[in-house]
Amino acid sequence: xxxxxxxxxxxxxxxxxxxxxxxxxxxxxxxxxxxxxxxxxxxxxxxxxxxxxxxxxxxxxxxxxxxxxxxxxxxxxxxxxxxxxxxxxxxxxxxxxxxxxxxxxxxxxxxxxxxxxxxxxxxxxxxxxxxxxxxxxxxxxxxxxxxxxxxxxxxxxxxxxxxxxxxxxxxxxxxxxxxxxxxxxxxxxxxxxxxxxxxxxxxxxxxxxxxxxxxxxxxxxxxxxxxxxxxxxxxxxxxx
Amino acid sequence: xxxxxxxxxxxxxxxxxxxxxxxxxxxxxxxxxxxxxxxxxxxxxxxxxxxxxxxxxxxxxxxxxxxxxxxxxxxxxxxxxxxxxxxxxxxxxxxxxxxxxxxxxxxxxxxxxxxxxxxxxxxxxxxxxxxxxxxxxxxxxxxxxxxxxxxxxxxxxxxxxxxxxxxxxxxxxxxxxxxxxxxxxxxxxxxxxxxxxxxxxxxxxxxxxxxxxxxxxxxxxxxxxxxxxxxxxxxxxxxxxxxxxxxxxxxxxxxxxxxxxxxxxxxxxxxxxxxxxxxxxxxxxxxxxxxxxxxxxxxxxxxxxxxxxxxxxxxxxxxxxxxxxxxxxxxxxxxxxxxxxxxxxxxxxxxxxxxxxxxxxxxxxxxxxxxxxxxxxxxxxxxxxxxxxxxxxxxxxxxxxxxxxxxxxxxxxxxxxxxxxxxxxxxxxxxxxxxxxxxxxxxxxxxxxxxxxxxxxxxxxxxxxxxxxxxxxxxxxxxxxxxxxxxxxxxxxxxxxxxxxxxxxxxxxxxxxxxxxxxxxxxxxxxxxxxxxxxxxxxxxxxxxxxxxxxxxxxxxxxxxxxxxxxxxxxxxxxxxxxxxxxxxxxxxxxxxxxxxxxxxxxxxxxxxxxxx
Numbered sequence: 001x002x003x004x005x006x007x008x009x010x011x012x013x014x015x016x017x018x019x020x021x022x023x024x025x026x027x028x029x030x031x032x033x034x035x036x037x038x039x040x041x042x043x044x045x046x047x048x049x050x051x052x053x054x055x056x057x058x059x060x061x062x063x064x065x066x067x068x069x070x071x072x073x074x075x076x077x078x079x080x081x082x083x084x085x086x087x088x089x090x091x092x093x094x095x096x097x098x099x100x101x102x103x104x105x106x107x108x109x110x111x112x113x114x115x116x117x118x119x120x121x122x123x124x125x126x127x128x129x130x131x132x133x134x135x136x137x138x139x140x141x142x143x144x145x146x147x148x149x150x151x152x153x154x155x156x157x158x159x160x161x162x163x164x165x166x167x168x169x170x171x172x173x174x175x176x177x178x179x180x181x182x183x184x185x186x187x188x189x190x191x192x193x194x195x196x197x198x199x200x201x202x203x204x205x206x207x208x209x210x211x212x213x214x215x216x217x218x219x220x221x222x223x224x225x226x227x228x229x230x231x232x233x234x235x236x237x238x239x240x
Numbered sequence: 241x242x243x244x245x246x247x248x249x250x251x252x253x254x255x256x257x258x259x260x261x262x263x264x265x266x267x268x269x270x271x272x273x274x275x276x277x278x279x280x281x282x283x284x285x286x287x288x289x290x291x292x293x294x295x296x297x298x299x300x301x302x303x304x305x306x307x308x309x310x311x312x313x314x315x316x317x318x319x320x321x322x323x324x325x326x327x328x329x330x331x332x333x334x335x336x337x338x339x340x341x342x343x344x345x346x347x348x349x350x351x352x353x354x355x356x357x358x359x360x361x362x363x364x365x366x367x368x369x370x371x372x373x374x375x376x377x378x379x380x381x382x383x384x385x386x387x388x389x390x391x392x393x394x395x396x397x398x399x400x401x402x403x404x405x406x407x408x409x410x411x412x413x414x415x416x417x418x419x420x421x422x423x424x425x426x427x428x429x430x431x432x433x434x435x436x437x438x439x440x441x442x443x444x445x446x447x448x449x450x451x452x453x454x455x456x457x458x459x460x461x462x463x464x465x466x467x468x469x470x471x472x473x474x475x476x477x478x479x480x481x482x483x484x485x486x487x488x489x490x491x492x493x494x495x496x497x498x499x500x501x502x503x504x505x506x507x508x509x510x511x512x513x514x515x516x517x518x519x520x521x522x523x524x525x526x527x528x529x530x531x532x533x534x535x536x537x538x539x540x541x542x543x544x545x546x547x548x549x550x551x552x553x554x555x556x557x558x559x560x561x562x563x564x565x566x567x568x569x570x571x572x573x574x575x576x577x578x579x580x581x582x583x584x585x586x587x588x589x590x591x592x593x594x595x596x597x598x599x600x601x602x603x604x605x606x607x608x609x610x611x612x613x614x615x616x617x618x619x620x621x622x623x624x625x626x627x628x629x630x631x632x633x634x635x636x637x638x639x640x641x642x643x644x645x646x647x648x649x650x651x652x653x654x655x656x657x658x659x660x661x662x663x664x665x666x667x668x669x670x671x672x673x674x675x676x677x678x679x680x681x682x683x684x685x686x687x688x689x690x691x692x693x694x695x696x697x698x699x700x701x702x703x704x705x706x707x708x709x710x711x712x713x714x715x716x717x718x719x720x721x722x723x724x725x726x727x728x729x730x731x732x733x734x735x736x737x738x739x740x741x742x743x744x745x746x747x748x749x750x751x752x753x754x755x756x757x758x759x760x761x762x763x764x765x766x767x768x769x770x771x772x773x774x775x776x777x778x779x780x781x782x783x784x785x786x787x788x789x790x791x792x793x794x795x796x797x798x799x800x801x802x803x804x805x806x807x808x809x810x811x812x813x814x815x816x817x818x819x820x821x822x823x824x825x826x827x828x829x830x831x832x833x834x835x836x837x838x839x840x841x842x843x844x845x846x847x848x849x850x851x852x853x
Contacts (some may be wrong), residue, residue: 045599046743048783058782063599082779089748123752124819148741166300167594168307170577172751174741177307179300181289 006070011045013072021061021072022050031227032074032082033112035090035201036149037062041158047090049083049112061065084116092123093172095130095144096202102211105219109147111226130175135186138208145203146176152205156196164190176204241357241684246280252290254279259294266295267610269592271308274533282313301593308594308740310364310576311533313381320359320398323377327366327495328730329653329716338391345395354716359398365578366495367534369478370653370716371417371660378404380536380630383411412537416502417660420676421719422647423639424623425663431545432554434513434626436738438520439560441629446521447473452633454645455625459489459581460688460712462644468615471605473522484613486527487604488622490587493525493532493578494689495734496714499649499661500619504531504538507623508545512569514622516559517629518615519567527569528609530586531762533576542571578738582786583616585740593842596742597786620713640666648713652677652848655719662715670700673715681720684803689714690731694724694798724803724809728795729757735792746789749776753793759819760810766817770800770807775786 005014008025015024020043025032035047045060052061060072090096090109098104130143148167153176156164161213164185168177180187191197197205216222217220220229258275260269272291277283283306292299306312324339339350343361348354351362352810365480372384381404383394394707397407418425438446441543450466457463488511492500505512515527533538546569549555557566557717572590574580574788580589584598587609605673608614617625624646628636637645644666650673653659657678664673674682685695687704695702695709702709718727736754741747753776756769777793778818784790 030736045785048744049784053784082783084780085775086744086783089744089752093748124755126751148747163298163300166298168300168304169741170308170594171736171739171741172308172747174747175301177300179298181285181299240567 001231004066004068006066006072009074009076013066014092015066019066021052021054021059021064021066021070024066025061025074026231028057029230030074031199031230032061033116034062035108035112035147036151038151038154038199038201041151041154044150044154047086047147049086051079051082051086053079082118083112084118085122087113087116087118088120089120090147091118091121092125093128095127096147101145102205103145104216105222107221107224108201109145114221115225115227126172128157133178133183133185135184136190136208137186138187138192139176139190139197140206140208141185142204142206143176147202148174148176149201151199151201152176152196155199156190156194159195162189162194162196164188164194164196246284246286248286248290248639251284251286252294253289255290255294258293263519264295265307265591266297269295269297269302269305269307270575270589271572271592273302273309273312274573275389277312277344278714282316283374285314288840297429299352300338300543305592305594308577309533309574312487312575313653316353316357318353318357318359319401321363321377321379322359322394322398323362323367323376324361325365325367325369325373325377326363326707326730326734327373328727329370329496330366330374331726331730332654332722333374335376335386338374338386341388342395345392346398350579352646355629358401364534364576365493365738368492368498368501368532370496370498371413372415373653377534380533381412382414382534382537384414395816405460414501414505414537416506417658418502418683419658419660420662420664421662423663424627424647424649425507427507429630431509431549432513432560434510434551436518436553436560437561438517438629440744443521443523446629449628450625452520453628453636454633454643455621455628455636456644456706457618457714458620458624458648460494460710462706462710464812465617465621468605468617469521472608472613472615475606479613484522484524484614485609486515486522486524487527487583487586487590487609487614487616488515488527488619489581489583489586489616490533490535490619491530491581491725491737492619494691494712494714495580495731496686496689496716497651497712498653498746499651499713501535502661503619503649504535504542508542510623510626512545512549512554513629514617514624514626515556515569516567517625518617518622518657520559520565522615524614524615525566525568527567528826529569529571530580530590531571531573532580533574533643536573539571539573546571552558555847564687571744577740577782578734579740579786579788582788585786586616587614596740597788616663617825626819638648641703641705641707643707648704648711650704650715652715652717654717655679655722657718664704667703669703670695670709672715673704674700677717679717679719681716682722683720683722684718684727686709686714686716686718686795688717690711690795691787692794694795694802696802714766723806724799725757725760725806728799729754729761731762731795732792733819735788739788739792741782743785743789745780745783746792748790749780749784749789753796755819757796759817760807763810763812764819764821765807765811766815766818768810770811770814773797773800 005012032050034050043062045063050061104114135142153165156162169175288302292302353360367375374386375384455465476482517824559567577595580586580595582597585595589595604614640646650662732754736750739746739750780789
């Protein structure tokens with residue numbers, strides 16, 4: 001019996017039962033853009049960057065189970081155009097100033113913007129007022145860059161069992177909060193050894209006293225575009 | 241803030257009866273937060289901490305839930321919390337002017353707490369009083385048929401700090417306004433008749449009648465009710481414990497609809513009968529009715545009704561003398577979140593979480609409330625199911641059209657002589673409905689609310705049916721003198737306000753579109769803004785997580801396609817106009833310096849000042 005497979009952009013892609021489209025593609029080294037997806041965590045499908053067309057319907061590749069014979073469109077002008085618009089939405093929703101950001105070169109949002117050739121933010125900036133939280137001795141929280149991917153929420157809840165992070169508010173007012181009456185990270189049980197301290201795909205959760213240790217220009221996505229690094233996770237990067 | 245007024249120990253003491261009443265059940269978090277707020281006026285930080293400790297939940301999760309719902313407040317809101325219904329029908333009846341009038345009288349700024357902490361005035365999404373608006377809520381109590389005189393009296397009573405119990409009772413009167421009755425609204429029989437009929441038929445034959453009836457969901461999507469019940473029953477029987485649930489979706493949030501309000505107010509026995517019939521069909525022991533926060537005023541009567549049913553053996557152990565069937569019904573209150581009308585968001589809310597739609601599959605019939613098979617039906621659907629249990633599927637299938645059997649309740653409001661609830665067999669033409677309600681010179685009808693369809697005059701021959709114009713019930717009429725751009729702008733702001741914020745396209749896209757509409761309204765719009773709206777519409781339709789986002793641009797798309805001049809006469813003739821206006825940006829500086837001379841403006845005067853010719 002042949003193994004189950006789907007057609008991804010016209011090419012056969014085998015998968016094992018229970019895998020999502022994203023998982024099957026990652027194993028095969030095929031890049032599907034994503035922000036809130038992380039192989040170690042339960043998929044949530046909120047950033048919508050991984051939107052693909054499966055049998056003619058738009059679905060999230062990270063949550064959609066692969067099915068035998070399914071025809072999936074991934075790297076197409078229509079989908080990449082939609083993804084670019086989603087990136088522009090994320091850029092104007094927060095305050096993202098790449099040139100001065102400690103995460104520049106290691107940032108998933110920035111890397112995807114390069115990958116998908118986003119040249120301008122296009123929309124009018126929202127310039128939200130999001131004060132930073134520098135209360136913790138080892139970690140700075142810069143909410144300006146939060147893209148609400150909930151990876152820190154999931155890591156702290158599911159791995160660290162601490163529930164340090166959660167979301168509050170609704171709609172465009174949705175925002176990241178920490179588990180303390182004071183609202184300060186220092187008053188939570190957060191520690192640098194937490195998984196949640198190392199999953200932020202952008203520059204919200206930053207280790208103090210490490211700023212620009214590795215020069216910009218020598219960082220992970222400075223060396224190779226994100227589309228060429230399928231399956232490698234942050235932490236495995238090598239500097240120049 | 242005023243949080244210092246509450247010390248941790250006294251707050252925990254104050255809230256102990258509330259958390260104990262709810263058995264410290266985290267699933268009842270939303271109900272606990274609502275009741276805590278009733279005691280404290282708002283939800284100060286120590287209250288969230290105390291509730292989290294009592295329920296053994298992370299504090300951040302409690303704060304996350306409290307921050308999600310419009311009717312829960314993390315900052316003081318005043319002893320009188322006035323919320324004007326902001327549906328387009330309220331606006332057409334002058335709600336904006338009335339709100340300004342109240343604000344001016346009471347020296348309070350919209351959305352801000354008055355300096356003495358006495359009151360706050362703001363807007364809220366449609367309160368379901370479109371047939372008797374303009375309406376407002378004061379501390380959750382609804383006041384209908386507002387007028388300038390009444391607003392002035394309300395202002396006086398608030399200023400004199402008169403308790404709401406002493407306000408004129410007639411202000412709180414809510415009329416049913418039933419204008420056309422058919423099989424459902426004509427039904428007058430005793431509580432439990434449908435339950436007894438279902439028991440006599442037995443489960444198999446009852447399901448057979450449901451199949452024969454071809455009843456489809458009245459909440460909008462039109463899914464076949466029998467299929468839903470059968471799937472849930474099968475999923476439950478696959479499990480050793482066989483636990484499953486019936487949920488009545490009474491979160492009637494679609495702006496312009498109010499027919500469920502009438503059913504819950506005057507046909508509650510039929511609603512509960514329908515829930516029991518569904519429970520009998522799938523073998524559920526529990527039913528949950530999720531009542532939207534705006535309808536909290538209906539709660540006492542509903543609870544009384546449930547107590548009566550328990551007393552009469554229609555609920556509890558051995559329903560209708562059946563030794564192996566126990567069934568009871570609980571009412572949960574929402575707290576101001578339209579998205580909870582989406583069935584999986586509703587389930588999240590029922591479980592005491594933020595009302596964020598789940599990933600589907602699995603569907604609720606497989607994994608619903610507490611992960612168990614769950615049937616979620618609209619109020620009207622359950623009433624219809626009760627009718628079918630009594631009168632049979634063939635009778636029901638003989639009404640309406642082949643694909644849309646039975647009747648449909650329409651909530652008619654807007655520019656009509658007789659707004660109210662009308663019951664028609666499916667297949668009725670829009671023209672006939674307009675004639676019956678006295679619509680006069682209508683230019684457009686918004687069918688099924690902002691997420692539905694906007695019909696222009698040339699489409700009035702179309703029919704209300706799943707196969708032509710499907711509807712969840714709203715039928716809002718706009719006379720020839722109405723500005724369809726402003727209608728669409730109101731809807732755009734509604735979706736931006738109600739987006740749950742889970743997925744990127746809906747969270748950011750709905751706000752971008754609302755801003756775009758404001759830009760056009762301010763006279764700075766251009767053709768490129770129209771193109772922008774279409775582009776975002778396509779993205780939201782394709783990539784949004786749930787129906788809210790997918791439908792959020794529908795009213796703009798419809799009105800742009802059918803009433804384009806309403807947009808174009810506002811546009812500048814340029815290809816592009818920036819949202820940023822230099823002269824406007826100086827207005828704050830002008831106000832601060834008290835200047836308004838030409839040199840304080842960009843343009844000629846400014847040019848002279850810069851030494852240009």
